[in-house]
Each structure stands twice: as structure tokens, then as C-alpha cells.
Amino acid sequence: MLEQPLPYSTKLPVALPSRQVRVWRERIIAGILFLAAISSVVTTLVIIYILFAETVIFFEKVMEIHQESLFEALVEFFTSTDWSPLIEPISIGILPLLSGTFTTCFVASCVAIPLGTIAAIYLSEFAPAKARELLKPILEILAGIPTVVYGYFALLVVTPFLQKIILGVQQFFSPGKEPWEYYELPGFNMLGAGIVVGLMVLPYVTSLTEDALQAVPVQLREGSYAMGATRLQTAIKVLMPAAASGIVAAYILGLSRAIGETMIVSVAAGLQPKFTFNPLEGASTTTAFIVSVSLGDLPHGSLEYQSIFAAGIMLFFATLILNVAGYFFSRRYREVY
Amino acid sequence: MVKPTDSVVATENEPLKKMAQVRNLNFYYSGKLALKNINLPVYEKKVTALIGPSGCGKTTLLRSFNRMHDLYPGNRYEGEIWLGDENPRNLLQMDPIEVRMQIGMVFQKPNPFPKSIYENIAYGLRVRGINNRAILDEVVERSLRSAALWDEVKDRLKEPGTALSGGQQQRLCIARALATDPAIILFDEPTSALDPIATVSIENLIVELKDQVTILIVTHNMQQAIRISQFTAFMYLGEIVEYNDTMSIFTKPVEQKTADYVSGRFG
Structure with missing residues (x-):
């Protein structure tokens, strides 16, 4: 069992960089790690945004072609049993x-x-x-x-x-x-x-x-x-x-x-x-x-x-x-x- | 080794019957000798306590009784553990599942199954193929009464066993072990995970249960061994150093090692 805490060794050659340098180095490292961590989150958010934006355009086009309201377009989207957005007559x-x-x-x-x-x-x-x-x-x-x-x-x-x-x-x-x-x-x-x-x-x-x-x-x-x-x-x-x-x-x-x-x-x-x-x-x-x-x-x-x-x-x-x-x-x- | 004194027999006015007898048991954990030449009687409807410092082999010995070591590869027994008095059978030669159907076990940490209170108790019967509702109902009530838990849970038998408090869970595990009417119940430090009040209730329960079932208990707590057991074996480094009736072990131990341990000089 230890009788008293070990004294700090004074024999080891310790070259600590100045406090300022250390702080900045830590900040830069943390920043790089943060960017790596955030990259997948950003990618996901961008994909979700594009999916939504392009889907909105899809419905706008359908509304234009069919001359109907958004509600009617959505009802068709979820209830029609015919999917032919490529061939006339268009059905979605x-x-x-x-x-x-x-x-x-x-x-x-x-x-x-x-x-x-x-x-x-x-x-x-x-x-x-x-x-x-x-x-x-x-x-x-x-x-x-x-x-x-x-x-x-x-x-x-x-x-x-x-x-x-x-x-x-x-x-x-x-x-x-x-x-x-x-x-x-x-x-x-x-x-x-x-x-x-x-x-x-x-x-x-x-x-x-x-x-x-x-x-x-x-x-x-x-x-x-x-x-x-x-x-x-x-x-x-x-x-x-x-x-x-x-x-x-x-x-x-x-x-x-x-x-x-x-x-x-x-x-x-x-x-x-x-x-x-x-x-x-x-x-x-x-x-x-x-x-x-x-x-x-x-x-x-x-x-x-x-x-x-x-x-x-x-x-x-x-x-x-x-x-x-x-x-x-x-x-x-x-x-x- | 010291034979139990006759005083116990005399004071209780009934002959002692052996429920189990360990003879020359050696046990190896993947080639390493963990129990050395164990000889130990377990008397019917008595509490036998195994005491000793950590790593002395008391839990290893306990788990040999229900062949728990067979679940893991590389373990080996030598010797005999005889079960029963009139037509004893060597349980080391029996099918482990058959052994475990006759010897129940209560673990250190309460381990109710993720089932209702009722199904926890019925489990032992169900694995034996007994699904008759009337039999199950009767056994569940009898076991819960024996484990002093019936009054607390009779209105919520359908609730999960894990919803009970720690002490109740441990009594549930005792009731579960009692349900199949075992010859011996093994207790592996059953109170070490419980608070002092729950500990008292479990100890009282063990004292009551010894009238209906034989009990072998591992305990770290010497006071507990004194309070609840009639016989005690002191183990050290994989051997039984001394076996005797509990009072003699604690008041006039023969071996120096035992004296040192029970007086708290090491352990």
C-alpha cells in the first residue's frame, strides 16, 4: 500500500509547448474531428432537402398537366392503382x-x-x-x-x-x-x-x-x-x-x-x-x-x-x-x- | 477432518439422515484443480453452510451438486456425490437435467425470468411437461406461501416477476425452486445483492424452510452462517479444512486456520 502519493518526477525531460500553442492546436484538432463527424449529417440533410424539393416540383408538374389542385394530385398519388408517369395518359x-x-x-x-x-x-x-x-x-x-x-x-x-x-x-x-x-x-x-x-x-x-x-x-x-x-x-x-x-x-x-x-x-x-x-x-x-x-x-x-x-x-x-x-x-x- | 459431534443429534431428539454425501471429489476447471478431495455430508432438513475466503471453491462445490459446470466446456469431475439415503445414486453419473430436476438453486442476484409471477413459479413444472391448470394453480399458491410471498403478490400474479423489489424477487426465485419439490436447494450467497431488511426476511425464510427441504448455502457472512445453519464447512484453497456443527466451528474450532478465519484474522 502507498504510504504517501508519489512525488512528481523531476528527472524526466519535459518540453511542454506554450499554453497558447497548445490551446490552438486542440481547437484545430477538435474542428477537424467535428467536420468529419458532421459530414454524414450534412449529406443526409442535403439528400432529404433535394428529395423534398424535387417531389414538390413533381406535384407542381402533375397539377399543371392534369389541371387539378394539390389535394387532387395527392389523392391520385396515394389511391390510383396505375403508375405510368412516362406514357400518355399520365397516371401517378x-x-x-x-x-x-x-x-x-x-x-x-x-x-x-x-x-x-x-x-x-x-x-x-x-x-x-x-x-x-x-x-x-x-x-x-x-x-x-x-x-x-x-x-x-x-x-x-x-x-x-x-x-x-x-x-x-x-x-x-x-x-x-x-x-x-x-x-x-x-x-x-x-x-x-x-x-x-x-x-x-x-x-x-x-x-x-x-x-x-x-x-x-x-x-x-x-x-x-x-x-x-x-x-x-x-x-x-x-x-x-x-x-x-x-x-x-x-x-x-x-x-x-x-x-x-x-x-x-x-x-x-x-x-x-x-x-x-x-x-x-x-x-x-x-x-x-x-x-x-x-x-x-x-x-x-x-x-x-x-x-x-x-x-x-x-x-x-x-x-x-x-x-x-x-x-x-x-x-x-x-x-x- | 472432524466428525460432527453428537450434541446436535441429542438436542433435537431425532436421528440424522443423510440427503447427500460427497466422496473424494476433485474438480478441474480446464485442467486446473479447483476442488481437492472433498468429503462432505449434507443432512436432511438441515442447513449446511459453506464458508471461506473468496476463491476458496465454495461456489464451485455448490455448483457441482446441480452439475452447473456441465454447461461449460473443459470442466471435469472426479469422485462421487451420492444423492439420497436409502437408494443413493451418484449424481455425477446421472443425466445433468435429471439432477437439476431434483436439486433446485437460488442465485446470488435475483434472476426472475421475463415472465409473469405465476409463470415464473410454473416454469419448473412446465419444463417437465405439466400444463394442467389446476395442478399449476395449486403449486403456485403453495410455493408462494412457503416463500412467504403469497400475501404480497396474490392479487398480481399476472404482473412480470421483474416488477417486484429485490427482496421479493429473491423470494420469488426461492418459490420457483420450491415448486418442483426438490431434494436439496442450493443457495449461492442469496443475500449478498440485497439490503439488510430483505436479508433478514430471506434468512428467516431459510430457517423456516429447513423443516421441509434440505439446504446447502454458500455465504460470505459468518454471522449469517451462525444464524441459520446447523452444520458448517470451512473451505480454504479448494479443500474443506474443517466440518462440524455450526456452534463448534465458531466457538471451538479445531484447526488453526478455521480459528483465524472465524475470528476475522483473515478472509
Whole structure:
């Protein structure tokens, strides 16, 4: 134990810069750090501003073309089931794009949520340390594959596979018809694209769900085992409820990625806006529409050009709401313990 | 090692029955010897306290009884822990889940599950596949009464267990352990995270519970061991230095180490 505080060493050669220099140097460093920190905030604000400004111009143009009020334009935007801002007669109902986005996301959730949850429970509670060390990096590789590769995987592997399954099921239940008499899944369809989007977000859902399970305090885990529970009982009856808000956050963040996903649906789900919730059909999602329109030569200021921003702002709100919800849930589960 | 004196037996006018007996137990944490040649009887419907300085292995010994060490890789037992008096079984040879169904545990920090008060108590029965509402209702009430918690929570059984105060949560955990009618309940410093008033209520509860269940308790607090236990084992560096009835350990210890510890000279 120390009897008295250590005296300051007088032997070390200390060359302190003058106080003035030190203060200014600290200020400059703080300024540089602040600029770095603020850059993403400024970028976000600028993007939001441009989205809003261009969307306002979009509605002004629509009001001019249709000779209607802003209210009527907005009603058309949210209720019309026809989206054709490029071709006469011009119609600007956003619903077909939203239905495409919703349908692919629904299919993606049906894949990613059950698989991701099961995989996370396995990794967190069942996998021996060695298996986890092997599986986690592979999951991360899955998250690193360029999405355009996923898109072609959906178009060239998953869809033909689904076509064969659907044909096989029909032949099983009503055999003996000519091959062309059976229903054939279109080459561009939301089912195949949605499944692959689900596989793409699977690593995020798995990883975040596993984090939520791992964050459950060890006392709860041991308390359950001490009652004679098995691993599965502990995982389902104690850990999942304890980590519920974190798990919900994982689902929501996965979903928001699925909504924003562009390349897979552009390549595999079709580019024709169509108001349908049938995953067997092809339809353009909001993101796919933006990509397909911006690929052409768009005159700046045309209605086509402005329509991108109107679609973009819908996308922005959808992912914003989901991200905020995910943030809220993940914060809540951290506060529980 | 010192045999328990007969005085305890004589004063209570009933023969002592063994609920468990540890024989030549060694325990290794990934190859490192943590318990050395432990021999310890645990008498039925008595409170046996494990005392000793930090790191002496008392919690390690306690957690061997319900095979908690099996949850983590690299742990190894040698020796035997016999459970039961007439047809004893070596619980180190049994399936850990079967062991934990017969030996309950109360932890240092109250750890109610994120469920209602009712479901917290029903948990042990539910994992055994008992879902009959009438049975559950009866067990929940009986366990909460035994844990002196019924009057406080009977009107809010649907509320989350985590909404209770610290002392209530710990009594909830005791009720949860009682619900499955275990042979032994292990207490791992059950009052160290509680305030003095909650501590008194838990201690009183343990004194009452010893009439229905065998208790093995780890405690840092020597006064607590004196207040609630009938037998005490003093552990040091992974060994049991001395085991005897509690009064003898604290008033006339045989070993010098024990004398030093109980008089507060180290620890």
C-alpha cells in the first residue's frame, strides 16, 4: 500500500509547448474531428432537402398537366392503382410500386425471419465453439456478395428451379396433359426475387438476433438450466422472451434492408409496374422503377425525371420509419437489464 | 477432518439422515484443480453452510451438486456425490437435467425470468411437461406461501416477476425452486445483492424452510452462517479444512486456520 502519493518526477525531460500553442492546436484538432463527424449529417440533410424539393416540383408538374389542385394530385398519388408517369395518359398512382415492394418484402420475410431465428438460436445456444467460429465468417461472406450476383442467382437459378417445382406439382395432381397446358411461372416473378432477397438479408437477421440472445444475462440462462430445462426450452421459453425487443429490432432492420434492396428485384422481379400482391407475377418494386427509369436518358426537369424523386421519397419514409422503430426496440432491450 | 459431534443429534431428539454425501471429489476447471478431495455430508432438513475466503471453491462445490459446470466446456469431475439415503445414486453419473430436476438453486442476484409471477413459479413444472391448470394453480399458491410471498403478490400474479423489489424477487426465485419439490436447494450467497431488511426476511425464510427441504448455502457472512445453519464447512484453497456443527466451528474450532478465519484474522 502507498504510504504517501508519489512525488512528481523531476528527472524526466519535459518540453511542454506554450499554453497558447497548445490551446490552438486542440481547437484545430477538435474542428477537424467535428467536420468529419458532421459530414454524414450534412449529406443526409442535403439528400432529404433535394428529395423534398424535387417531389414538390413533381406535384407542381402533375397539377399543371392534369389541371387539378394539390389535394387532387395527392389523392391520385396515394389511391390510383396505375403508375405510368412516362406514357400518355399520365397516371401517378404509387400503389403498384408499393405493392411490388410489399410483396417481395413479404416473401423475403417469410424466408429470412424463420431461418434467421433458427440459425441464431443454433449459433447462440447449440453450436460448439468450433462450429460457431466456422459459421460466423461464412455468414459474413454471404453478407458481402454483391447484390447483382444475387439478382442473377434469382433469375437464372431460383426461378427455373421454382418453375420445375410448380410444373412438377401440377403434373403430380393432374397428370397426362401436354406440357404447354400447365401453368408456367413467368421468368420475372416476385417469388424468386423475394426468396433471394430473404437469403440476402438472412445474415443480418441471424447476426442481430444472435447478438440479442447473447446479450441475455448469464444468470437468466443458468436460472433456467437450474430448473431442469433443456437447451431448447431455455432458448424458447426464457431467452427469446428476454431478448424479444432485440429480436424484433433484428427483424425490422432486416426488413428495411429488404425494402431498400434494388439490384435483385431489378434483375429478377420484372420492371413493369403492376398493382398485384400475387408473388407469382412479375411487378416492379419502387427501387426497380427508379433504376429502370434512371438508366434511360432523362431530360433534366421532365416529369419522368421528377417521378424518380416522388418514388424515392416513399422509399425514404418506409425505411426511415422501420429504422426508427428498429432503433427504438433495440434501445429498449438494452435498458431491460 | 472432524466428525460432527453428537450434541446436535441429542438436542433435537431425532436421528440424522443423510440427503447427500460427497466422496473424494476433485474438480478441474480446464485442467486446473479447483476442488481437492472433498468429503462432505449434507443432512436432511438441515442447513449446511459453506464458508471461506473468496476463491476458496465454495461456489464451485455448490455448483457441482446441480452439475452447473456441465454447461461449460473443459470442466471435469472426479469422485462421487451420492444423492439420497436409502437408494443413493451418484449424481455425477446421472443425466445433468435429471439432477437439476431434483436439486433446485437460488442465485446470488435475483434472476426472475421475463415472465409473469405465476409463470415464473410454473416454469419448473412446465419444463417437465405439466400444463394442467389446476395442478399449476395449486403449486403456485403453495410455493408462494412457503416463500412467504403469497400475501404480497396474490392479487398480481399476472404482473412480470421483474416488477417486484429485490427482496421479493429473491423470494420469488426461492418459490420457483420450491415448486418442483426438490431434494436439496442450493443457495449461492442469496443475500449478498440485497439490503439488510430483505436479508433478514430471506434468512428467516431459510430457517423456516429447513423443516421441509434440505439446504446447502454458500455465504460470505459468518454471522449469517451462525444464524441459520446447523452444520458448517470451512473451505480454504479448494479443500474443506474443517466440518462440524455450526456452534463448534465458531466457538471451538479445531484447526488453526478455521480459528483465524472465524475470528476475522483473515478472509
